[in-house]
Amino acid sequence: MARRNTRGIAAGMALSLVLTSAGCGNGSVAPGSEPGSETTVSIAAEETGDVKESESHEAGVSGTFEGSAQGFQGEVRVTLTLENGVLVAASAEGEEETPDIGGRALELMPQAMVAANSVEVDTISGATLTSNGILEAAGAALDDSGAVLVRQEVSVVQNMKPGTYTGEAYGKWKEGTIEGERFGSPAVIRPTKVEVTVDETSILKVKVVDCSDTPGFVEACTERIPADIVEHQSIAVDAVTGATLTSQAILNGVSQALTEAGADLAGFSRTAAKSSEKEEYHVQLVIVGAGAAGTMAAIEAMEAGIDTLVLEKCGKLGGTSSCSTGFAAIQSEQQKAAGTDEYTVDSAFRELMDFCKWRANAPLVYNILSHSGDTADKLQSYWQQTDNPGIVKAGVTAHDTGKGIDKFDVLYEGFLVPSGINVMLETTAKSLIMDGSKVVGVEAKKQDGTSVTVYADNVLICTGGFGGNDEMLKEYFGHNNFYLNGLSSNVGDGINMCLEAGAALSDELAPHLAEFCSNKNMDFYAGYMKFMNQAGFLALDPSGQRFVNEEFFVTQALSYGASALRRVGFAYLIFTQDQLDAMVEKGLWGVLSEETIDSLKLRSRIIVPSYYTLNDEMEAALEAGEAWKADTLEGLGEAIGFTDQEIYKKSIADYRQVLETGEDPLFGKRRDMMPDLDQGPYYAVKVISAIDGTYNGIRVNENMQALNQEYQPIEGLYVAGQDSGGYFSYPYYEGVGWTQGYAWTSGAVAAKHIIEEMK
Ligand SMILES: Cc1cc2nc3c(=O)[nH]c(=O)nc-3n(C[C@H](O)[C@H](O)[C@H](O)COP(=O)(O)OP(=O)(O)OC[C@H]3O[C@@H](n4cnc5c(N)ncnc54)[C@H](O)[C@@H]3O)c2cc1C
Structure with a gap:
């Protein structure tokens, strides 16, 4: 070569x-x-x-x-x-x-x-x-x-045509994708559009003139990136953590505009030098992570007048918590007003503990549930004073907080920052400062390279688990066949810092499995393909065997269905051309009866009138080798390439029997969720588990103090939210809002204990 x-x-x-x-x-x-x-x-x-x-x-x-x-x-x-x-x-x-x-x-x-x-x-x-x-x-x-190159400091002389040029590119969501309303963003997806003004040699101005990506996520990009490009005369500026795709869309648009202007991009590709500044702070409490857990702790600290600093890695507030709507809490005022308060802390406690066969940390579970109603009430008392409605509806346990970052912004802008809580965005905590076995602070780095040293009486870690860290997923869960539907910047920083400080892990670190399916190499979540597990189609494991009652992907989605798919790593969903066509035309209505859909109580976005992009998605999957098509089921097995075709053939024969009789003796699948396989051509599509992130992490006691291997609290160190472990077991409890509820409430419990100890 x-x-x-x-x-x-x-x-x-x-x-x-x-x-x-x-x-x-x-x-x-x-x-x-x-x-x-x-x-x-x-x-x-x-x-x-x-x-x-x-x-x-x-x-x-x-x-x-x-x-x-x-x-x-x-x-x-x-x-x-x-x-x-x-x-x-x-x-x-x-x-x-x-x-x-x-x-x-x-x-x-x-x-x-x-x-x-x-x-x-x-x-x-x-x-x-x-x-x-x-x-x-x-x-x-x-x-x-065999050459040894001699590095040269070459400056590129630009010879651009002065003027204002435009460029545009898509961020996460492309035109025609269905995810427009996700995280509260508008349904019509447009490319992010920029205007770039140049003279012969320099970039004079960059402006983002249109961006339909998720409000709340984009502002950090639309503000900092244009300013950085002009300041550093570079398109190789840092992306905003937590909004990488929007950042890249802006940078791609600027590259286009500069090319149009006749720029030599090599001259605008130098990375800005990092700052070598150092900052030092002395506070009573430093909170790492501004998601639900960190924010609630900050509210408690604000009320108690504790000198507090919040470090947040992303350019925005709210973490994964800004994506969730359900918030489980017991005996809130809203539940009492709605007359749904017959469900007590004691009943919730027994239900959760029975569900997990008492594998969870009972004192922790009880303490969290006991404080959950008050936490919901306190949050709502602040939200009520803002334009954000906060909790719009309360059920027996679930409270609907609505998605979006605004619910966080109003808390910080309206209360926390004006009260003196110091918040540093785009500042990543790197390590804990130790004094012997005691934790006395945090070392962090700002996006511009400035080193931040924070000495604190107490450190509260709430960095939201490690859904974005492939290596950790593999290490703790045996494989990393997961599609992350949460924040890729939650990479286990908090858990790793605590481990280095001598903390121990809880028993059951777990992926927070979501109900739909995706693919390792393709973004099924950007289209309708993610709902293909909602129709009851035959699912086979990598060896070609049936492994689950497929109705569980709908009826027990978060527990049985999700954990079975996680176990096998990936699966093939098998269906016919007619079924694909029917879904393109009518969505799930094309393959399931109205009575079945009614009984399943599916979310409205699953049962939309048409899965109109599905043909394109299928074509792309076929081309990428993530889906297969054949005239016969036998041919389909060969196309997939099962190592032992006999296993596959037996599964097909057994399933044909199930379809013929309507009886599924081994798995017990309901008759009305057995779409037939009479008529080819046939398709198979490869799917994996989607995850929202992870839960359970550092072992804590009921006051959220990090525990060491000897089950003793580590002085000065608290952990809350999905970085902390013991509240959950695996699989996830089939209920609404338990992780978000835990995050808010565990932040409150940690701060309350810190405040109590400081008295
Ligand atoms: C799409 C989606 C929908 C969901 N829906 C629900 C639901 O309806 N109900 C429910 O109960 N749960 C839901 N969840 C899960 C729930 O949102 C999370 O489990 C929970 O909100 C996590 O809260 P947290 O405070 O632990 O973490 P996060 O909210 O993720 O906060 C962690 C914060 O720490 C920051 N951080 C990370 N590393 C560092 C570092 N080194 N230095 C500084 N900061 C750092 C992150 O940027 C982030 O802001 C959903 C999740 C997703 C993805």
Whole structure:
């Protein structure tokens, strides 16, 4: 593949390098030169420690070299073209990388490599895995060439046409996707549109003129990113944590506009230097994470007049908690007013403990339930004073808080910040500060690189679990065949910091399984494919065996259905062309009867009048090798490629018997959820579990104090929300709002205990 040539340029020597803008392949010229002119600059070769041979570039390596490495989804390949030891062209490809995110790295990093005459360039924020793959592949290509590149500080002279240009790109949701109303965003999805004003050499102004991504998530992007681009004259600025896709849409739009203006993107691809500033704070309480748990703790601290600092990694408030609606609490005022207060803390306690066979931490469960009603009342007392309705409805346990970040914003803007609670957004806690075995503070980093040291009497960790950390999912759950429907920035920081401080894990760390299905390589959640497990279609495990009563995906979705799918890792759902067509036309109405749908009490967004994008989704899945089609069921098994076709054939024969008789002796599936398999062609689609995040983490007592291996509290350390463990067991309790209810209430319980101890 590559030509090998071991000649290179010596390290540590000064050399004369002739560059032309054409010769560099990207218009890059030395400082002060005119575009297209030949310029001679003297630069010092860097210390590589790997000196091959002293030689000037005129006699250096020439040729085209390729390297490959693993990116985010698949292989990335880099091609380097060298002329006399100088990198004159570079390109990167990776068909399986996400176009909107990895695509930026594939486009920008090779340009930066040529500009710097080096394969060691900055990674693109938000596309770390693709970027690392590109670096590794480029390193391999360079190794193959045998050349040693001499890094050069080249400034690109722009020659843009002054004016205002527009660019646009989609964030998470593309046109035609159904998820418009998710997290409270508008139903009509439009691309994010930017306007970029330039003169010949500089970016003068960037403005986001339209963005239909989720309100609350986007503001941090639409405010900081344009300002950063202008300040640093770079499109390689940091994405906003927690809103990566919107960030990338803005940056992609700006790249487009600059290209239109005639810019050389390599000149606008330098990563801004990080700040080396240091800040130090001394407070009574530092709260890490501003989701439900952290926010409720901040409210209690505010009321008690405790000097408190909140550190939040994302550019927005609310964490995963801003996605949820249900909030389980017992004996709130709203329940009493609605006459649903016959259900007491004692009855809820017995129900939860019986459900989990008493595997949960009984004192913790009781304490949380006891404080849950008061917590709901307190929150509502604040929300009532704002434009946000807060809890709009209360049932026997569930309270409907509505989705969205606004419910958090109003608490911070209206009460917490004006009362002196210090909140730092885009500030990531990195480690706990220890004094012997006692926790006395937190080390953190701001997005601009500033180091933040917080000394505190008490530290409360509530970073929301580790749904976004593939390695931890694999380590604790045996596989990472999960599609994350929650925050990818919740990566277990809090749990890992506590473990380093000597805390122990609780017994049952668990994925917070959601009710719909998705796919590892395709975003079924952006379309209707995620509802394919709602029709009762035959489901087979990776070996081709039936493994669950498929009606459980609907009737016991969070417990039996979800945990069976998690166990097998992935499954194939099998259905016919007629059924697919019927769903395209009528959604679930096309395959289930009205009585069945009524009895299932499905959510309104599942039983919409048509799954109109399903054909396109299926086509994409077939093309990606995540779905299969065949005229016969036998042919389908072969197309899927089961290792032992006999297992599959037996499953099909047994299931045909079930369909014929209407009796399912082994699994007990109800008759009205058995769509037939009479007539081909047939489809199979590969599905995995979706998760909202994880629950259970650090072992805590009923006051939310972190416990060590000896079950003793670690002084100064509290944990709440999904970072803390013991309240739940696995599988999840089939009820509404238990995780959100736990998050709010456990934050309150932790803060109350801290306040009590401080008296
Ligand atoms: C789509 C969806 C719907 C859901 N619906 C429901 C529902 O209806 N009912 C229900 O009970 N549950 C629901 N859940 C689950 C529920 O929202 C969460 O379990 C719960 O809100 C978690 O609260 P938390 O405070 O523990 O974490 P989060 O709300 O996630 O807060 C953690 C915060 O910590 C921040 N953070 C992380 N690392 C750091 C760090 N190193 N430094 C500083 N900050 C950090 C994060 O950015 C985040 O803001 C849903 C989840 C999803 C994804």
